[in-house]
Amino acid sequence: METVRRELEPWLTGRTILGACLEDAPPGPKYAGLQRAAGQRITSVGRRGKFLLMPLSRGDELVVHLGMTGVVSDRPPPGHLRVRLDLSGEARNALYFRDIRRFGRFMVVPAGDYGLLPTLASMGPEPLSDEFSVAALKRTLARSRTPVKTYLLSQRPVAGVGNIYADEALWRAGLDPQTPADEVPASRVKPLRDAIRCVLTESIAAQGTTLNDYRTVAGKSGGFLDRLSAYGHAGEPCPRCGTIIAHAVVGARSTHYCPACQRPPRRRTRAGAR
DNA sequence: CGCATTTCCTGGTAGC
DNA sequence: TGCTACCAGGAAATGC
Numbered sequence: 482m483e484t485v486r487r488e489l490e491p492w493l494t495g496r497t498i499l500g501a502c503l504e505d506a507p508p509g510p511k512y513a514g515l516q517r518a519a520g521q522r523i524t525s526v527g528r529r530g531k532f533l534l535m536p537l538s539r540g541d542e543l544v545v546h547l548g549m550t551g552v553v554s555d556r557p558p559p560g561h562l563r564v565r566l567d568l569s570g571e572a573r574n575a576l577y578f579r580d581i582r583r584f585g586r587f588m589v590v591p592a593g594d595y596g597l598l599p600t601l602a603s604m605g606p607e608p609l610s611d612e613f614s615v616a617a618l619k620r621t622l623a624r625s626r627t628p629v630k631t632y633l634l635s636q637r638p639v640a641g642v643g644n645i646y647a648d649e650a651l652w653r654a655g656l657d658p659q660t661p662a663d664e665v666p667a668s669r670v671k672p673l674r675d676a677i678r679c680v681l682t683e684s685i686a687a688q689g690t691t692l693n694d695y696r697t698v699a700g701k702s703g704g705f706l707d708r709l710s711a712y713g714h715a716g717e718p719c720p721r722c723g724t725i726i727a728h729a730v731v732g733a734r735s736t737h738y739c740p741a742c743q744r745p746p747r748r749r750t751r752a753g754a755r
Numbered sequence: 756c757g758c759a760t761t762t763c764c765t766g767g768t769a770g771c
Numbered sequence: 772t773g774c775t776a777c778c779a780g781g782a783a784a785t786g787c
């Protein structure tokens with residue numbers, strides 16, 4: 482999403498939305514308020530986690546989530562078009578939102594009013610910000626008993642970690658995805674924090690990860706796919722130790738991990754026990 | 756509130 | 772060839 486944001490920023494900043502045209506987009510919250518976009522100028526292009534946030538000149542905010550299969554472009558897509566925005570300006574004066582599987586969102590809300598977007602409202606710090614400190618991560622992990630991978634996916638401890646990056650970060654940090662969040666050893670919190678940052682930083686440098694549908698605004702595939710160590714590599718040797726990468730379902734999500742490098746932590750024994 | 760489960764949706768593919 | 776079954780998953784809705 483950061484890759485997309487960087488492409489949209491120079492294009493859309495300062496443009497006025499002349500009209501919004503919904504195409505085969507069902508009624509409901511996913512496209513709520515879009516009619517209000519007309520006549521408003523896009524003042525900036527920001528991002529929180531996987532949400533794009535574009536403040537508008539009359540106090541609203543355009544919120545976009547690509548879901549699994551959403552693609553933004555300046556050319557009409559070959560099908561599954563959901564939204565067309567007509568923009569001021571001479572060149573590139575239409576934006577198209579394609580979404581094959583309809584998991585995406587493209588809505589206008591009063592700026593900062595995330596009643597329709599509870600995940601956004603309760604989202605953790607940006608992973609590359611100072612706010613995402615070891616102490617903060619340690620604090621939030623202590624609040625949950627769910628598997629650490631599932632907790633990362635909730636967006637609450639940190640913003641923007643999806644299934645692929647969760648697997649990669651846990652592999653790099655040497656943490657079993659099933660470990661209850663509050664049982665992550667204190668010594669592993671900094672490695673996890675650093676791994677999340679590294680994976681995201683490197684992926685941004687490669688313009689993201691394309692499995693199937695993701696494309697940059699320019700229509701390119703992300704280059705991080707062949708840099709993945711665990712995700713999608715079940716049955717292959719672990720790049721670190723050679724053990725065969727395992728596959729499991731954690732929190733209903735496909736999960737890939739090295740059973741040797743990512744061992745469950747030893748349960749802490751109480752002082753004086755035995 | 757926390758947490759688990761279910762739902763949404765369609766293209767690709769495995770299996771027959 | 773054509774059919775069915777299943778899988779992928781981010782976030783919201785639902786259930787407890």
